[in-house]
Amino acid sequence: MRVILEGCMPQPLGSYLKALATLRLVAEQVDPEAKGCWEGGCFHLDSTLDVDDLLRFLLDEYRPTPLIAPWNGGSGFYPKDRKVGIDAIMSSTSSRFEAFREAVHFAREMPEVAAGKCESAKEDANRRSAILQSCRNGLPDACVDWLDAAISLDSEGNRAFAPILGTGGNEGRLDYTNNFMEWIAGLLLSPGKRAHSEQLLRNSLFGEAATGLEAAAVGQYDPGKAGGFNQGQGVTSDSGSNPWNFVLTLEGAVAWAGGVHRKQGVAYASYLCSPFTVRATAVGYGSSAEKDAVLSRAEIWVPIWSRPASYRELRALLREGRANVGKRPAETGLEFAEAASSLGVDRGIRGFVRYNLLKRRGDSYVALPAGEFDTTYRSSADLVRQMVPIVEDWHRSLRGASQYDGLRRQFDDAVFEALLHGHAWGLVSVARVFGRISRWGLTTGRRIHSDSKLPMSWVTSVHEVAEAQIGASIASMWGIREHLDRSNREFAWQGQDFCTNFASLIERRLLRPQDGKNLFGAGYRSSLASVSKFLLGSLDLEAIEDLMFAFLFVEWERASAPDEETGELPPIYALLRFPFLFRRAPDGDVVGPDLAMLTALRAEDIESAAEIALRKLRVHGYPIIDVAYGQGEIDPRLLTASLAIPAPYGGWERGLVMWKSENVGV
Numbered sequence: 001m002r003v004i005l006e007g008c009m010p011q012p013l014g015s016y017l018k019a020l021a022t023l024r025l026v027a028e029q030v031d032p033e034a035k036g037c038w039e040g041g042c043f044h045l046d047s048t049l050d051v052d053d054l055l056r057f058l059l060d061e062y063r064p065t066p067l068i069a070p071w072n073g074g075s076g077f078y079p080k081d082r083k084v085g086i087d088a089i090m091s092s093t094s095s096r097f098e099a100f101r102e103a104v105h106f107a108r109e110m111p112e113v114a115a116g117k118c119e120s121a122k123e124d125a126n127r128r129s130a131i132l133q134s135c136r137n138g139l140p141d142a143c144v145d146w147l148d149a150a151i152s153l154d155s156e157g158n159r160a161f162a163p164i165l166g167t168g169g170n171e172g173r174l175d176y177t178n179n180f181m182e183w184i185a186g187l188l189l190s191p192g193k194r195a196h197s198e199q200l201l202r203n204s205l206f207g208e209a210a211t212g213l214e215a216a217a218v219g220q221y222d223p224g225k226a227g228g229f230n231q232g233q234g235v236t237s238d239s240g241s242n243p244w245n246f247v248l249t250l251e252g253a254v255a256w257a258g259g260v261h262r263k264q265g266v267a268y269a270s271y272l273c274s275p276f277t278v279r280a281t282a283v284g285y286g287s288s289a290e291k292d293a294v295l296s297r298a299e300i301w302v303p304i305w306s307r308p309a310s311y312r313e314l315r316a317l318l319r320e321g322r323a324n325v326g327k328r329p330a331e332t333g334l335e336f337a338e339a340a341s342s343l344g345v346d347r348g349i350r351g352f353v354r355y356n357l358l359k360r361r362g363d364s365y366v367a368l369p370a371g372e373f374d375t376t377y378r379s380s381a382d383l384v385r386q387m388v389p390i391v392e393d394w395h396r397s398l399r400g401a402s403q404y405d406g407l408r409r410q411f412d413d414a415v416f417e418a419l420l421h422g423h424a425w426g427l428v429s430v431a432r433v434f435g436r437i438s439r440w441g442l443t444t445g446r447r448i449h450s451d452s453k454l455p456m457s458w459v460t461s462v463h464e465v466a467e468a469q470i471g472a473s474i475a476s477m478w479g480i481r482e483h484l485d486r487s488n489r490e491f492a493w494q495g496q497d498f499c500t501n502f503a504s505l506i507e508r509r510l511l512r513p514q515d516g517k518n519l520f521g522a523g524y525r526s527s528l529a530s531v532s533k534f535l536l537g538s539l540d541l542e543a544i545e546d547l548m549f550a551f552l553f554v555e556w557e558r559a560s561a562p563d564e565e566t567g568e569l570p571p572i573y574a575l576l577r578f579p580f581l582f583r584r585a586p587d588g589d590v591v592g593p594d595l596a597m598l599t600a601l602r603a604e605d606i607e608s609a610a611e612i613a614l615r616k617l618r619v620h621g622y623p624i625i626d627v628a629y630g631q632g633e634i635d636p637r638l639l640t641a642s643l644a645i646p647a648p649y650g651g652w653e654r655g656l657v658m659w660k661s662e663n664v665g666v
Contacts, residue, residue, distance in 0.1 A: 001046070001047060001048060001049060001050050002044055002045070002046050003044070003045045003046075003047070003049065003050065003051055003054055004040075004042060004043075004044055004045075004206075005018075005019060005022060005042055005043045005044070005045060005205050005206065006042045006206050006207040007042075007203065007204050007205045007206050007207040007208075008022065008042055008043040008205065009041055009042050009043075010038065010041070010302070010304055010353045010372070011353060011369045012221060012222045012223060012367065012369060013164075013220075013221050013222070013249075013300070013302070013355050013367040013369070014221030014222045014245055014246075014249040014367075015222075015245075016252070016302050016353065017221065017248070017249045017250075017251075017252025017253055017255075017256065018204065018205070018245065018248040018249060018252055019036065019038075019043035019252070020252035020255040020256060020314070021248040021249070021250075021251035021252035021254075021255060022036075022043070022045060022054075022205070022248065023035075023036040023043075023045060023255070023311050023314065024251065024252070024254070024255040024311055025057075025058070025062060025251060026045065026047050026049060026054070026057070027047075027310065027311035027312075028311070029057070029061070029062065029063060030047070030048070030049065030057055030061075031047040031048045031049065032310075033047070033048075033310065034046065034047035034048075034049075034310065034311065035047070035308035035309055035310050036308060036309065036311075036314075037305055037306055037307060037308045037309065038304045038305060038306060038350070039306060044308075046308050051206075054205070055198060055201060055202070055205075058201060059188070059194060059197060059198055059201065061096070062096070062188075063096045063097075063099065063142075064096070064097070064100060064180075064184050064188075064247075064251075065142065065143075065145070065146055065250075065251055065254055066099050066100040066102075066103035066104075066139075066140070066142050066143050066146065067146050067169070067176070067177045067180045067181070067250060067254075068103050068104060068107055068143070068146075068177050068181075069150065069168060069169035069170065069175065069176070069177040070107040070110065070113045070131050070135070071128040071131045071132050071135075071151070071168060072168060072169060072170045072175050072177070073117065073175075074170065074173060074174075074175040074178060075169075075170075075175050075177055075178050076175075076177070076178040076181060077107060077108065077113050078113075078116060078117070079116070081178065082178060082182070084182050084185065085178060085179075085180070085181030085182030085183070085184065085185045085186075086104060086178070086181050088181075088182075088185035088189050089101060089104065089181055089184070089185055089189070090104055090105075092185075092189055094188075094189070096188070097189075099140050099142040099143075100181075102140050103139050103140060103142070103143050106135075106138055106139055106140075107131075107135070107139075110131055110134050112127045112130050112131045112134070113131060115127070128159075129159065132147075132151060132159070135147060145254050145255075146254050148257065149162055149164075149165060149253060149254045149256070149257035150162065150165050150168050150169045150257075151168040151169070162256075162257040162274035162277070163274055163277055163297045163298035163300065163357055164253050164256055164257055164274055164277070164300060165253050165257060166219070166220070166365070171219050171220060171364065171365060172364060174219055176219065176250055179246065180246065180247060180250050183243040183244075183246055183247050184247060186243060187200070187243055187244065187247065196212055197244075199211070199212070200212070200213075200242050200243060200244050201244050203242055203244070204242050204244035204245050204248060205244075210242070213240030213241055213242055214240050214241060214242075214243060215240050215241070219246075220357060220364070220365045220366050220367045221249050221367055222241075222245070222367075223366040223367065223368060223369075255311075255314075255315070255318070256274070256275060256318060257274050257275065257318075274298070274300065274321070275317075275318040275319070275320075275321030276300060276301040276302065276303065276318075276321055276323065276336070276352070277298050277299065277300050277301075277321075278298065278299050278301070278330055278331055278332050278333055278335065278336050279298065279299070279331055279332045279333070280296030280297070280298060280299045280332075280333055280356055280357070280358075281299070281332050281333035281334045281412055281416070282296070282356075282409070282412075283333070283334065283409070283412045283413040283415075283416045296356055296357055296358050296359065297357035297358075297359075297365055298357050299332075299333040299336070299354060299355065299356050299357070299370075300354075300355045300357065300367070301323075301333075301336055301340070301352040301353070301354050301355070301373070302352060302353050302355065303317065303349040303351075303352055304349065304350050304351045304352065304353060304372075305348050305349055305350055306350045307348055309348070317348075317349075323336050323339035323340060324339055325338050325339045325385075333354070333356070333416075334412055334415060334416060336352075336354075337373060337415075337416055337419040337420065338381055338384065338385060338388075338415075338419055340352055340373050340374075340375050340419075341373070341375070341376075341380070341381040341419045341420075341422065349375055350374070350375060351372055351373055351374040351375055352372070352373045352375070353369065353371075353372050353373075354369070354370040354371050354372070354373060355367045355368065355369060355370065356368045356370045371420065373419075373420060376422075379422075379461070380418050380419065380422045380423075380426060380427050380461075381419055381422075383427060383455075383457065383458055383461060384415050384418055384419060384427075384430060386452070386454055386455060386458070387415075387430065387431075387434055387454060387458070388415065389450070389452045390434075390450040390452050390454070390553060391408070391411060391434065391437065393448075393449065393450035393451070393452065394437065394441060394448045394449075394450065395408070397441075397446060397447060397448060398437070398441055398446060398448065403440060404437065404440065404441075407433060407436055407437045407440060408437070410433045410436070411430070411433040411434060411437060414426070414429040414430045414432075414433045415430055417429065418430045424461065424462050424464060424465065425465070427458075427461055427462050428462050428465050428467075428468060428543075428547070431458070431462065431468070431546070431547055431550040431551070432543060432546040432547060432550065433546075434550045435471075435545070435546035435547055435548065435549035435550030435551075436546055436549070438549040438550060438552060438553070439484075439545070439546070439549040442481075442484050442485045442486065442549070442552075443484065443485075443486055443493055443494070444486060445485075445486035445487045447487070450553070452553075453553055453554065453555040454551070454553050454554045454555065455554070455555060456554060456555065456556065456557045458551070458554060459472045459524060459551060459554060466526075466529075466530035466533050466534070466539055467539050467540055467543040467544045467547055468547050469526040469527060469530040470526050470530055470531070470534055470539065470544045470547075470548075470645055471543070471544045471545070471546070471547030471548035471550070471551055472524050472526070472547065472548075472551045472554070473522055473524050473525055473526040473645055473646040473647065474502075474522075474544075474548045474644075474645060474646070475524075475547075475548045475549070475550075475551035475552050475554065476522040476523035476524040476551070476554070476556050476646065477520060477521065477522045477644075477646065478521050478522065478523075480505075480552070481552055483505045483508055483509075484549065484552065490508060492504045492505045492507075492508040493505065497541070498541040498542070498544060498545045498641070499541065499637040499638065499640065499641045500637075501545075502640075502641045502644065503598070503601075503602055503637070503640050503641065505644075506598060506640070506641075506643070506644045507595070507598055507602075509644075510593060510595045510598060511595070514582075514590075514592045517582070518581075518582040519582070519592070520580055520582075520644050520646065521582075521646075522646035523556030523557065523558050524556060524558070524560065524646065525560040525646045525647050525648055526560075526645055526646060526647050527560070527647070527648070528569060528647055528648060530647075531569065531573075531642055531645055531647050532569050534638060534641075534642055534645065535569070535570070535573060535634065535635075535638055535639065535642050537635055537638060560648055570634060572606060572610060572634065572639065573639065573642060573643075575610060575613050575614065575617075575624075576597065576601075576609060576610070576613050576639070576643050577642070577643050577649075578591075578613075578617065579591050579592055579593040579594065579597070579613060579616065579617070580592075580593050580643050580644060581649055585617075585620035585621050585622060586620065586621030586622065587620050587621040589620055591616065591617065591620050593643070594612055594613070594616055596612050597609045597612040597613055597616075598640070600612060601636055601639065601640040602636075602640060604636040604637075605636075606634065606636055606639065
């Protein structure tokens, strides 16, 4: 029998946990073969129960998990605590609460509980540890999963908390367990209120309309309900909360975290003692801020699966509870995204919903939904993985500088978006920020070094972007880095814009002895169509500069961008570009560019530059045709820069008649 739980959706976190709770409770107390999956944006439950059976089970037969936390103040075990729920449970005679009554009675008999809080913080911490140890030794088996979910203790008395349950079952002054007992008592132990409880349960599980919602703290699990008016989308009222949501959320949290401490041990950092939980990375959501990396409690990535799975299977998945990057577990949100997009996760998972446990509303935390992440393989993940180690190598020498810290945050954000979406523009964004870090480090004289190199596939993966072609071709010039590194005597990149800087670089190269060598030889050549776009001024020069600095770290193999239509390349480009090819002329000499030609161009005198090139080529035996090379609307700064962009030189004769000769060709 399939029951569609339209009230149990992947977002917010509390709604997701309700689905886990329903599967867990049905499997443990009614039908061990029950299965569940996610379809159409909500949870589907396959079991022997139909809708009416499920409602009857939860209202009349469900045995609540004994959630107690006598180590916490406000848990109902101390004189000043609110005791409405715990007293109602202890005075009940229902067999459904037998394990609960046994657990409460055991806790009340502990001398450490009876003694109350110690004045010394250290002594009180020891008291809490003693309570926890006694709970582990003496509480009934029904409490085991709750204890494993809430808190763990090592041999030295150090406690570790699963972030999904705050700090041992409480969030500041909000004690989850005491509230759980109060809501359970109100829903299941209040004579004459069964019909109202059923209405609330239908609302919680199936999204049906209900009245009589109650004012209650919802904790971190539903940010839209926390804080009163106008906390969700649009203008909202303080409409109250459904007690069943709180009850099932905590039952689901037990399903999430139960048994993980025992499986992994407390040698793991506390955030790793919870399934699919990592250190927070403040990227990928609109309100992200640099301080979130420090103020965030953790990130939780909850799995979404489409094949019906039993609770045994889910429990095994959650006990494993990690994603791998290579051979090691992911430890940050960014690494988890990398693992998810490269299939480094348990099979059968269709995707993840990412939650960041952020400090908002003062010192309170909220589980902020930070996007859904499909586990479909993306080749972009492989490329990003090759770039990240280089930035990590630079991090040692660049960290602490305010400008670098801002760039690093941009890089992490771009990496996350590229892993999330997997398109070429995402990779371009990553490469651009990588290039900005490279430019800032090199042009300020900082020593940035890495033994890692980017493969040629980084360039070919983005070759459809004209700016990437241009940037890559310039970066592949032999020895260009010496002109881009302030610590080098040949440094030339210190102007205000790309064209000015590139013209200075060209001049610095032309001052070298030519000796028949190609001073502008490169390992990669841009297409002529991209050069045409560059000349027309239709490309983003800042992007070209970013990508040029990024691709300085490519391990070059000789290649060219895919063939495209040449585009509109004016005769003046062909005339001035030809000397930059360093070809052997009819008279046997190697012809190279003239510094006087560059000087004329930098003075924006295109006609003089054309005359210098014409004379030079004719002197060496080229029969150049007289045409108006210097006419036309051409930006001399773009023309100057375009001449040194490595590009193919076959086929220029198509539409670019420079000379007529059967024996001389380009």
